[in-house]
Amino acid sequence: MLEAQQLAFRYRDELPWIVNGIDLDIRPGEIVGLPGPSGRGKSTLAKVLGGYLLPERGSVRVDGAPLTRSGFCPVQLLFQHPELAVNPRWRIGEILGEAEAPPAALLDELGIESAWFERYPHELSGGELQRVCLARAICSKTRYLLCDEMTSMLDALTQAQIWRAILNIVKRRNLGLLVISHDTALIDRLCDRVVPCFADHPDAQIDNLPGDQKDQDRNSGEHHREEADIPPDSTDRPQTGIQL
Amino acid sequence: MLEINDLSISFSSYSFGLRKTETCAIRSLDLTITPGQIMAVVGQSGGGKSLLAHALLGILPRNARVTGGMLFKGEPLTIKRQAALRGRQIALIPQSMTYLNPLVRVGNQVAQAARLGGVPGRESKGAVSRAFTRYRLNQKVISCFPFQLSGGMARRVLTATATVGGAELILADEPTSGLDPASSGETLAHLRELADSGKAVLLITHDIEAALKVADSLTVFCGGVTLEVAAAGDFSSHGVLRHPYTRALWGALPGNDFVGAVPAAMTIAKNGGCPFSCDCPKSDTVCNDMMPELKRLYNGLVRCHYA
Numbered sequence: 123m124l125e126a127q128q129l130a131f132r133y134r135d136e137l138p139w140i141v142n143g144i145d146l147d148i149r150p151g152e153i154v155g156l157p158g159p160s161g162r163g164k165s166t167l168a169k170v171l172g173g174y175l176l177p178e179r180g181s182v183r184v185d186g187a188p189l190t191r192s193g194f195c196p197v198q199l200l201f202q203h204p205e206l207a208v209n210p211r212w213r214i215g216e217i218l219g220e221a222e223a224p225p226a227a228l229l230d231e232l233g234i235e236s237a238w239f240e241r242y243p244h245e246l247s248g249g250e251l252q253r254v255c256l257a258r259a260i261c262s263k264t265r266y267l268l269c270d271e272m273t274s275m276l277d278a279l280t281q282a283q284i285w286r287a288i289l290n291i292v293k294r295r296n297l298g299l300l301v302i303s304h305d306t307a308l309i310d311r312l313c314d315r316v317v318p319c320f321a322d323h324p325d326a327q328i329d330n331l332p333g334d335q336k337d338q339d340r341n342s343g344e345h346h347r348e349e350a351d352i353p354p355d356s357t358d359r360p361q362t363g364i365q366l
Numbered sequence: 367m368l369e370i371n372d373l374s375i376s377f378s379s380y381s382f383g384l385r386k387t388e389t390c391a392i393r394s395l396d397l398t399i400t401p402g403q404i405m406a407v408v409g410q411s412g413g414g415k416s417l418l419a420h421a422l423l424g425i426l427p428r429n430a431r432v433t434g435g436m437l438f439k440g441e442p443l444t445i446k447r448q449a450a451l452r453g454r455q456i457a458l459i460p461q462s463m464t465y466l467n468p469l470v471r472v473g474n475q476v477a478q479a480a481r482l483g484g485v486p487g488r489e490s491k492g493a494v495s496r497a498f499t500r501y502r503l504n505q506k507v508i509s510c511f512p513f514q515l516s517g518g519m520a521r522r523v524l525t526a527t528a529t530v531g532g533a534e535l536i537l538a539d540e541p542t543s544g545l546d547p548a549s550s551g552e553t554l555a556h557l558r559e560l561a562d563s564g565k566a567v568l569l570i571t572h573d574i575e576a577a578l579k580v581a582d583s584l585t586v587f588c589g590g591v592t593l594e595v596a597a598a599g600d601f602s603s604h605g606v607l608r609h610p611y612t613r614a615l616w617g618a619l620p621g622n623d624f625v626g627a628v629p630a631a632m633t634i635a636k637n638g639g640c641p642f643s644c645d646c647p648k649s650d651t652v653c654n655d656m657m658p659e660l661k662r663l664y665n666g667l668v669r670c671h672y673a
Contacts, residue, residue, distance in 0.1 A: 158546075159546035159547070159548055159549075160516075160517060160518060160545060160546040160549065161516055161517075161518070247411060248411050249410075249411055274543065275411060275540075275543050275572070276411050276572065277408075277409065277410045277411045277572040277573075277574075277615065278572075278574055278615050278616075278618040278619050279410065279614060279615055279618045279626055280410065280411060280626065281618065281620075281626070282618040282619075282620075282624050282625055282626030283618075283626025284626070285624070285626070286624075286625075286626050304546040304547060305620065306547075307619070307620040307621040308620040310620070311620040311621070311624055312620075
């Protein structure tokens with residue numbers, strides 16, 4: 123079970139809490155939805171759960187043990203913009219094999235063609251690249267997948283196709299899945315259970331903070347980077363959670 | 367206001383040494399917009415939808431070749447005319463905040479757009495202030511740099527940039543992607559408001575649900591080809607939709623059947639036939655080899671042999 127207990131995180135001591143006192147658990151084979159408007163910290167929570175950011179308080183435990191800080195992380199994160207989650211100078215073949223070579227059956231299931239292996243990321247469409255990221259994240263040691271707005275920039279047909287494939291894999295391998303999305307129809311469709319961590323209370327939205335407060339947030343520059351989906355220092359860090 | 371006939375865009379590139387290859391991004395696109403109307407262009411991601419906007423503004427890269435007719439107010443859009451019209455009569459709401467100059471305060475960027483759009487220099491400051499108020503941006507934001515804005519705020523600044531002048535045709539490129547329902551609803555309401563004030567809006571999006579909320583009619587676009595032109599009302603039931611691709615796209619929504627198709631096959635579509643032929647339940651050899659003509663079918667247009 124992926125367990126988060128009393129998780130709290132902020133980017134700097136003088137900045138407000140982004141994630142505060144959140145309890146969350148995902149059992150293997152369970153699909154959990156996390157809805158909520160933009161700017162509430164959904165992505166930040168995902169990064170804390172995936173080990174990209176260290177919580178200031180509270181803990182993340184995977185099957186009873188604390189989240190590993192080195193080696194392969196059993197919790198894998200998938201981002202909204204796959205083109206920012208891969209090394210633009212690597213060919214698709216290298217990207218796929220970053221953690222371990224994915225089995226041919228998995229590639230078939232996700233519709234990844236061997237003709238792509240020699241191409242660079244910019245030569246694939248968003249949907250194709252997202253499937254490559256998915257194949258990279260599903261390794262033999264992967265236990266949990268966190269999908270952060272994974273298909274919000276894709277058309278409905280591609281979206282449905284990707285989710286069908288994931289649901290099959292998740293069921294077969296008994297993986298736990300967290301679906302982060304502001305599309306409530308999608309969450310209703312996919313999830314066994316919804317956690318209302320970021321329920322509606324408009325004051326919490328960073329956009330609407332009164333001027334001074336907001337300027338302070340923005341001046342740090344940190345805050346805003348959460349939208350880039352990747353922590354500022356880790357553009358080249360593999361999505362597979364290997365700490366360099 | 368705008369009429370596009372049989373537009374095609376292709377790119378030439380040197381693949382290996384001096385071997386020149388031509389990639390076709392848009393094969394045959396037809397579109398008409400009248401003032402007061404929102405025409406949505408929906409279709410697969412990576413299908414060349416943004417290229418359409420760039421072609422209209424004449425800002426495609428130099429290796430692009432554009433053929434076909436584009437008429438703005440009845441006169442052809444030549445390169446010279448595009449340069450004179452863009453930013454003045456045709457304005458773009460771009461896809462991402464990377465279109466803002468990172469080194470210039472956003473207020474100055476909106477003011478620059480206002481002057482280009484025909485607002486006299488001494489009035490531009492007031493125009494900027496009014497535009498910010500209209501899009502619910504704090505006056506303090508005027509002196510912010512783009513990196514200080516959140517995604518939703520940047521989107522509103524971009525909308526302000528496009529509308530502060532007197533542009534009559536607004537091209538909105540994926541204005542809702544990545545926004546939560548409240549902000550995207552607000553963006554769409556702004557577009558509706560612009561159309562209701564007599565402007566023509568071209569809404570380019572992959573999000574068919576968002577398009578249906580505000581658009582008067584939709585052009586369904588796949589593999590660089592217009593497959594169907596339908597009124598927004600046609601989507602309320604399965605039966606009226608004319609093309610199998612439109613039906614599949616509609617059926618793939620999470621609120622409907624949620625059945626996907628393999629989009630890889632559609633993006634190839636180099637066989638000269640219908641781009642959806644690989645996944646279409648009705649397709650046969652004719653569909654694979656021959657591109658159907660665009661024909662009229664109950665108040666809409668469809669490009670299918672079997673419609």
